[in-house]
Amino acid sequence: MKITIIGAGLAGSEAALQVANAGIDVDLYEMRPEFSTGAHKTEKPAELVCSNSLGSFDETVASGLLKAELKILNSYLIKTAFDCKVPAGAALAVDREGFSQTIQNMLENHPKINFIREKINKIPKDEVVVIASGPLTSPELAQDILDLTGENQLRFFDAIAPIVEKSSINFDVAFYQNRYGKGTDDYINCPMNKEQYEKFYDILINSPKIELKNFEKKFFESCLPIEVLASRGTDTLRFGPMKPVGLVDSRTNEENYAVVQLRQDDKAGDLYNLVGFQTNLKWGAQKELIHSIPSLENANIVRYGVMHANTFINSPKILNPTMNMRKHPNIFFAGQLTGTEGYTEAIAGGLLAGLNAIRFAKGEELLELPETTMLGALTHYISFECQEHFQPVNSNWGIINKDGIDRKILKNKKIKTEFMSKRAIETISDIMSTIA
Numbered sequence: 517m518k519i520t521i522i523g524a525g526l527a528g529s530e531a532a533l534q535v536a537n538a539g540i541d542v543d544l545y546e547m548r549p550e551f552s553t554g555a556h557k558t559e560k561p562a563e564l565v566c567s568n569s570l571g572s573f574d575e576t577v578a579s580g581l582l583k584a585e586l587k588i589l590n591s592y593l594i595k596t597a598f599d600c601k602v603p604a605g606a607a608l609a610v611d612r613e614g615f616s617q618t619i620q621n622m623l624e625n626h627p628k629i630n631f632i633r634e635k636i637n638k639i640p641k642d643e644v645v646v647i648a649s650g651p652l653t654s655p656e657l658a659q660d661i662l663d664l665t666g667e668n669q670l671r672f673f674d675a676i677a678p679i680v681e682k683s684s685i686n687f688d689v690a691f692y693q694n695r696y697g698k699g700t701d702d703y704i705n706c707p708m709n710k711e712q713y714e715k716f717y718d719i720l721i722n723s724p725k726i727e728l729k730n731f732e733k734k735f736f737e738s739c740l741p742i743e744v745l746a747s748r749g750t751d752t753l754r755f756g757p758m759k760p761v762g763l764v765d766s767r768t769n770e771e772n773y774a775v776v777q778l779r780q781d782d783k784a785g786d787l788y789n790l791v792g793f794q795t796n797l798k799w800g801a802q803k804e805l806i807h808s809i810p811s812l813e814n815a816n817i818v819r820y821g822v823m824h825a826n827t828f829i830n831s832p833k834i835l836n837p838t839m840n841m842r843k844h845p846n847i848f849f850a851g852q853l854t855g856t857e858g859y860t861e862a863i864a865g866g867l868l869a870g871l872n873a874i875r876f877a878k879g880e881e882l883l884e885l886p887e888t889t890m891l892g893a894l895t896h897y898i899s900f901e902c903q904e905h906f907q908p909v910n911s912n913w914g915i916i917n918k919d920g921i922d923r924k925i926l927k928n929k930k931i932k933t934e935f936m937s938k939r940a941i942e943t944i945s946d947i948m949s950t951i952a
């Protein structure tokens with residue numbers, strides 16, 4: 517018995533470890549380093565292509581609940597992420613190098629995994645296969661997926677944020693603090709007064725961008741380039757990524773007009789990314805913009821922001837909530853390619869596709885998770901047939917099934933999320949005790 521997995525990203529690596537640890541042989545194909553995606557910078561599996569944060573680990577936050585469920589379901593990548601954690605308040609941010617290296621060691625040293633550095637152009641349609649080639653799937657494979665699914669569109673566009681060296685930040689101006697003083701002071705804040713913000717805004721709005729063709733101008737709303745957000749109004753950024761609320765500079769005891777936040781990007785704490793600054797500006801313009809931020813006048817920019825293609829299938833027409841195709845039940849999809857958005861969501865899809873590929877190979881009934889859990893809600897959402905204009909989705913409370921919840925509970929947001937979180941964790945624990 518053997519299962520083929522295409523793509524050793526977040527979803528593919530998780531799926532491979534699930535399958536291999538169930539005692540089944542895995543052929544895991546990864547096209548890097550010979551072929552690049554444009555966004556990946558290394559040859560390592562499970563590379564985090566942009567931010568080093570997997571989002572909140574607070575169980576009463578939607579993405580935190582998904583992590584809690586994945587922990588119970590024995591996710592190898594989530595466990596590794598916690599092992600490689602760097603300080604970031606309530607967010608699970610990781611040392612990206614250490615994280616990918618650990619996963620690489622696990623894959624390469626596993627006796628059941630045959631880790632093959634090769635590009636797949638055609639899906640092996642007669643095998644049990646998990647396609648986890650991600651948002652930057654190679655064009656030939658994307659074409660084969662289109663042929664297999666009978667659809668005619670797979671791509672839209674996303675942006676990634678720049679990274680600067682901490683030693684080049686001016687701490688006479690910048691200060692450490694988490695919003696509302698929560699947790700330890702993990703974020704570096706670059707404060708701006710009104711005049712500085714207006715100068716920054718002026719540069720941003722007038723900066724040259726890399727020209728996109730018309731068909732490329734479709735962004736995912738939760739990953740909008742900063743210049744697109746800025747174009748929606750002078751103050752949009754001050755209510756978004758540059759929100760000053762809850763960030764009081766202890767030296768002045770005042771809130772500022774706007775704040776740029778920087779988050780640790782590597783274990784050593786030498787590199788910091790500009791939170792929410794994903795951008796499509798030309799590199800010269802990015803330099804001018806970043807250097808206009810108080811305390812970053814001399815910042816050494818180690819990575820510029822860039823734009824990239826994003827690929828996803830029309831899952832509502834193609835997939836079951838068990839992650840396999842309705843027409844070809846031996847073919848599973850996982851990760852961003854299925855129309856979930858986010859690192860944790862990609863790992864989650866990989867885990868469920870891996871578990872169900874095992875069951876399919878063994879001739880067992882597939883595992884369909886209830887919509888009262890975050891992972892079940894996500895997989896049901898993407899595979900819900902009646903959606904007209906399918907767009908990628910993050911974990912969120914809106915997709916959880918609320919049938920049967922007392923009205924009094926539903927009225928209070930805090931009580932409601934606590935209730936749904938507790939119920940989901942109990943449900944996943946019960947399921948785990950029956951399948952483990």
Ligand SMILES: Cc1cc2nc3c(=O)[nH]c(=O)nc-3n(C[C@H](O)[C@H](O)[C@H](O)COP(=O)(O)OP(=O)(O)OC[C@H]3O[C@@H](n4cnc5c(N)ncnc54)[C@H](O)[C@@H]3O)c2cc1C
Nearest residue numbers: 523525526527547566567636649650654851852858859862
């Ligand atoms: C530019 C960009 C920035 C993003 N930033 C964030 C972010 O900051 N935070 C967040 O939560 N999410 C982000 N995402 C969304 C998403 O969470 C990540 O893309 C995540 O890596 C998706 O995981 P995946 O396993 O589906 O794909 P990937 O991690 O990309 O893995 C797919 C793998 O398949 C390989 N591959 C592709 N084609 C072939 C082939 N033909 N044969 C063999 N191998 C192949 C690729 O090389 C890659 O290693 C971003 C996405 C993009 C495109």
